[in-house]
Amino acid sequence: MTAPSSTRSSVPRGPIVNSLKSGQLPRFIEGITLGVVLLVSAGVFALIGFSIVGWLVVSAIVYLLAIGIMSSLVENRRKATDRVIRGLVTVAFLLALIPLVSTLLTVIIRGIGVVNWQFITTTTSHVFNPTTLTVTTTTGALQAIVGTLIITGIAALISIPIGILTAIYLVEYALPTQWMARTVTFLVDVMTGIPSIVAGLFAFSLFSLLFGPKAFSGFSAAVALSVLMIPIVVRSSEEMLKLVSMELREASYALGVSKFLTITKVVLPTAIAGLITGVMLAIARVVGETAPIFMAASFTDNFNANPFNGPMQTLPVMAYTGYKFPGNDIQASIDSAWGAALLLIILVVILNLIARIVARVFAPKGLR
C-alpha cells in the first residue's frame, strides 16, 4: 500500500503541486473508452466475421487493458488498479446474467412450440395402428402436472407445520442457551446441507424397509421433499419471527395476555407476510427437485393420482427421463422434456409472484 508511506514523508518546500488536481483522466473517460472499444472491435469483427461472443469478450479485454494503460500513464498505478478492478467486477456481474438470460430464452424458445392446451390436458399415450403396424405417440404432461401438484402439496402439508412450529419454539419458547435450542439450530443447519439425492435415497430406504423393494409412491417422494423443505421453512420463519419487534410482545404481556394468545394474535399476524413469502419460496425451491422424486416415486407415463400406490410422474422427472430414457420417437420425447421444463419454469415463476404479492397484501396495516 502506498498511501500510508507517502503521507508520512516530509512536506516539500517551495511551490506545492496540488496532488489532488494533477494528473487525472476526464470525468466520463470510462464510458467513453468503453463506447470507443465496443465500436472499434465491432468494426474489426465485421471485417473478419461477426460473432457476438467474440465481440463482447474482446471488447471487455481491450477495455480493461486500455483503461489500465491510460490511467497508469496519466494518473498513477493505484488509480489504474482501482479502475481495472471496477471494470472486472462489472464484467463478473454481467457474466452472471448471461446464463440466466440464456437459460430462460432457451427453455422458452424450445418449449413454446410444445406447450399447448392438448399438452397440458392429456397424458402421454401410445396408439398402435394395426394396419400400418406403427405406434404413434402423443405426448402430454397431465400426469406430470397432477403428480407435481400432489407431491409438492403433501410435502408442503408436512413441512409447513413442522417448520413454523419449530421456528416458534426457537424464537418464542427456547432460551438460546438451552441445549435443545442449540441442538435444533445446529441440526437445521446440518439439514440444509443434505444433498437432494440423499433425501431421495432416505425416502426410498424407509419405504422399501416398510413395504418391500418396489415401494415407489408419490407419498415417499413427498417425504423426501419434506426433508429438504423443512430446514428452509425453519430458517426463513425464524428470521421473520425475529423481525417482530420486542415492544409488541411486551405490550401484549403487559395487558395480561397469555403466551399462546400473544403468539397467535400478535406475533404471527405481524409476521404473516414474511412467513407466507418464505413458505412460497421454499415450495418454489423443492418443486424443481428432480433426483429425490426420481428415486422415491420413479417415473411413469400413466396417469396416477393416488399418492400411496405406484410410481408417479412429475414435471422435473419428465424433463429428465424425456432426455435420458427417450421412447421410440426420440424427437417427441426430447420435445416433451422441453415442454415439461417450460411448465416447471412457469410454475416456479407463479410461486415467486405469489410470494411477492402476498408480501405486499398481507403487510401489517397502517404503514403500507
Next chain:
Amino acid sequence: MSEPPASPSEPQGYNGAGQTTRTIATNGRPGASNGSARSGRAKSRPADRIFLGLSTGAAASIMVILAGVALFLIVQSIPAISADWHTSASLNSGPTANQASFWTYVAPLVWGTVFVSALALIMGTPVAIGIALFISHYAPRRVAGVLGYLVDLLAAVPSIVFGLWGILVIRPFLLPLETWLNHNLGWFPLFSGQASATGSTLFAGAVVLAVMILPIITSISREIFLQTPRLHEEAALALGATKWEMIKLSVFPYARSGVVSATLLGLGRALGETMAIALIVSPSLIFSLKILTDGENSQTVAANIALNFPISDTLQRQALIGTGLILFVISLAVNLVARVIVTRTSPGAKGRKAKRDIAQLPPSDPSTVLALDDASRSPVDFLERDGVSKS
C-alpha cells in the same frame, strides 16, 4: 478528484437484508427475555401448554428426522458394504461389476465428486465474489436491490433446467474452446487425452455447476460485505485510499471468514448436485484428471446413483445407497466446517458471548434472503431498524 471516493456511497441507504440481519445480531434474540416471564405467571392455561408441547414436539421431530436419515441409510447400505464383492453374483454384474469391494467402488466416485466440485469452485468463486462486490459496493444504490434479485433468480431455476440448458447450449458453446485447449495445452494433464467431439466433458459439467453455485456464494458474500462497519470504510477513504484499496483494507478483512464459509456452502451444494452432471457428462468409473474427453471423465457419486438406480437390483441398490451415505458424510463435514469457521472467527463473535450463534451467517439460502428482502420492504421491522442502526 475525478472520482470522489469519499462521497456518501452505497451501504447506508441500501434497504436490503443486510441491515435487518445486522439489527437482529445486535438486538439479541427476542426469546431471551421472555423466557423468564413464563415462570413468573400465576396460572398457565391448557392452550398454552398444548402449544408449548406442539412446538417443542416439532423441534424434537427435526432431531428424529435427521437421525432417521442417517439410520435408514446405514441400515440399507450395510448388506452391500459387508457383502463379499468377489463372490456375489448380483454385485458382479450391472453397475457394480468388477469391483473388489465397496471401497474400491466408491473411491473413484468420491474422487470425481470432489474433483468436479473443486473445478466448479475455482471457476465460480471469483465471479461470485466479484458479483457480490458489484452489488454491495459498485452498483448504483437504487438498482442494487434489483440486481441482487436478478442473481438470486439464478437460484430459483431448477437444476434439471440447467441440465437441459447445459446439453443444448453449453456443450456446443464450449466445444471450440475445448478443442483449442486440447490442441495447444495438451501436455497439461487436465487438458490431455482424446478431445471430445460431442462436448459431453467434465469441463462442461463443471461450468454448469459453477453457474449453479454462483447465487449461494453471492448472496452470502453480499450480506457480509454489506455488514462491514461503515466507520472502517470511511476511515480508509479518509486516508486517501481508492475504492479498491478501501475494499482491500476494510471490507475483505472483515468478511474473510464469511466468504470462506460461503464458498464452503457452495461446495456443499456442488457436491450434491445430481442432474446437471448426470445429463451432461459422459462418465466412466475411473480416477481421471482429464476434463476434455468423452468417456474418460470421472463419475460423481450423485450422478452415478441417478443413472444406475433404475437399472439396479436390490443388492446393487443397496450399494448405491452406501455411496449415498458416503456423500452424506462428506457434505455434512463440509457444511460443519463452514459453520465452525464462521462461529470461531466471525468478527461479531469476539466481543459478545461468542458461543451461542451458530447462525452468525445470514441464512445460507438465497430464498430466505429473498424473503428477508421482502420483509424489510414491509414496515414490520421499522422500529428495530431505526432504533439500532443509528446507535
